[in-house]
Amino acid sequence: MKLIVSDIVSGTFSNADGLVLKLAIDKALADNEQVTISFEGVSSLSSSFLNSSIGEIFEQYGKDGLQSRLKMTNYTPTVLNIVKKYTSTLYASAC
Amino acid sequence: MKIKTIEVVDFNNIGDHIKWVFLNRVNKLDKKKYPGKVINLSFSFSRFLKPYHITPLACLVHEYLASGYIIKYKNIPFHIQEYLDSFHFFQLTSNPAYNDFPYPTDCKTLPLWLIDKNAISLYPGRVQKYYEDNFFSDRNLHLLSGSLSELLNNVFDHSNSRIPGYTFTQHNTTNNRIITSVCDFGVGIPRKIKEFKKSTENIILSETEALKEAIETKFSTKSTPHNKGRGWDNIVSNVKAIRAKLIVISNSVNYVIFPNGEVRMYDFSYNFHGTSVVITIDTRQISYKEPEEIDEVDIF
Numbered sequence: 001m002k003l004i005v006s007d008i009v010s011g012t013f014s015n016a017d018g019l020v021l022k023l024a025i026d027k028a029l030a031d032n033e034q035v036t037i038s039f040e041g042v043s044s045l046s047s048s049f050l051n052s053s054i055g056e057i058f059e060q061y062g063k064d065g066l067q068s069r070l071k072m073t074n075y076t077p078t079v080l081n082i083v084k085k086y087t088s089t090l091y092a093s094a095c
Numbered sequence: 096m097k098i099k100t101i102e103v104v105d106f107n108n109i110g111d112h113i114k115w116v117f118l119n120r121v122n123k124l125d126k127k128k129y130p131g132k133v134i135n136l137s138f139s140f141s142r143f144l145k146p147y148h149i150t151p152l153a154c155l156v157h158e159y160l161a162s163g164y165i166i167k168y169k170n171i172p173f174h175i176q177e178y179l180d181s182f183h184f185f186q187l188t189s190n191p192a193y194n195d196f197p198y199p200t201d202c203k204t205l206p207l208w209l210i211d212k213n214a215i216s217l218y219p220g221r222v223q224k225y226y227e228d229n230f231f232s233d234r235n236l237h238l239l240s241g242s243l244s245e246l247l248n249n250v251f252d253h254s255n256s257r258i259p260g261y262t263f264t265q266h267n268t269t270n271n272r273i274i275t276s277v278c279d280f281g282v283g284i285p286r287k288i289k290e291f292k293k294s295t296e297n298i299i300l301s302e303t304e305a306l307k308e309a310i311e312t313k314f315s316t317k318s319t320p321h322n323k324g325r326g327w328d329n330i331v332s333n334v335k336a337i338r339a340k341l342i343v344i345s346n347s348v349n350y351v352i353f354p355n356g357e358v359r360m361y362d363f364s365y366n367f368h369g370t371s372v373v374i375t376i377d378t379r380q381i382s383y384k385e386p387e388e389i390d391e392v393d394i395f
Contacts, residue, residue, distance in 0.1 A: 007167055008124045010217070011217060011220050012220075013219050013240070013244035013247075013248070013250070014212065037394070039387075043235055043240070044223070044237035044241040045241070046248060046326075046329075047244075047325035047328075048326070049250040054394065067395055068393060070393070070394045070395055071392060072391070073388075073389060073390065074387045074388070074389055076235075076388070077388070078235070078237055078385060080388070082241075083394060087394060088327070089313070
């Protein structure tokens with residue numbers, strides 16, 4: 001299943017928008033083995049948005065529960081870097 | 096009845112500016128000398144106001160309005176009136192709750208925005224789109240919007256201010272600079288961290304040490320459950336990536352990152368009760384837009 005971020009939230013900067021995305025990811029993961037998040041048209045993400053979306057999902061499912069299940073597409077190199085840097089800090093704090 | 100007149104001055108020296116803010120706050124007003132609930136705001140000494148003058152001024156005006164004062168604007172030179180009108184300064188300060196403004200009359204300046212939940216969601220993206228559409232169609236201002244989003248979230252989550260903060264962004268085409276300023280009259284970063292460290296670890300920090308810890312380590316006071324202390328790390332990375340200049344003024348400390356990456360800290364003799372952040376970007380350093388990759392990669 002594909003979730004297009006810009007269809008779900010109006011911005012990628014606030015906790016409130018992050019929480020809306022988190023709920024959408026959570027629902028999609030409940031119904032599907034694999035979920036792909038499209039960052040089409042997104043050029044930046046705040047740490048608050050990531051904390052409330054990807055971070056919350058990580059806390060809920062854990063790394064093992066998400067491996068190969070959550071993917072991203074239509075991302076710029078910058079967005080990929082932001083997400084990867086963020087997930088690496090999640091791993092670090094989980095250890 | 097004697098009325099207090101605050102002279103708005105376009106300070107170039109940060110220390111003088113901090114002192115001016117300190118001395119003109121509501122709590123410093125001599126209510127015996129000035130018993131009326133009126134403040135004159137005079138612009139007779141203003142020549143070249145910049146975003147870092149505007150945001151503390153907006154907070155100051157908002158603070159007086161919230162305390163029941165009427166603000167009377169005096170001695171406004173024509174060019175200053177024109178400048179203030181271009182970003183709806185008077186509209187915002189006369190009605191602080193209203194935040195949805197049309198585009199300004201000057202395409203180099205975005206309206207002054209009050210920092211509320213709506214602003215956090217919309218303003219960073221709007222700044223990016225506005226300047227990309229008007230000046231940098233092939234460039235990507237994501238580092239500006241990313242930094243602004245972190246700063247606005249910080250104000251909202253951590254400042255504990257009784258009044259909202261303000262943000263303002265302006266493009267100077269003559270020297271190729273975008274200046275963005277975010278200001279709040281909250282508790283201040285050093286004071287907040289000092290109190291947190293003392294209460295949780297019984298560690299006593301100086302204000303300088305506290306601000307350094309906030310900016311240079313992934314430190315969080317966990318003001319909200321979502322906070323994980325990554326905001327300043329992102330801001331500093333963004334600033335360094337485009338060789339921008341970052342100035343943070345909070346309580347009695349000034350933290351500066353220069354375009355060459357050098358970091359300096361200064362102490363003030365006056366306390367800026369709150370936080371003022373200014374980022375100055377050389378627009379020639381802004382990177383080009385990036386194509387999107389369509390392949391799928393694992394997030395975890």
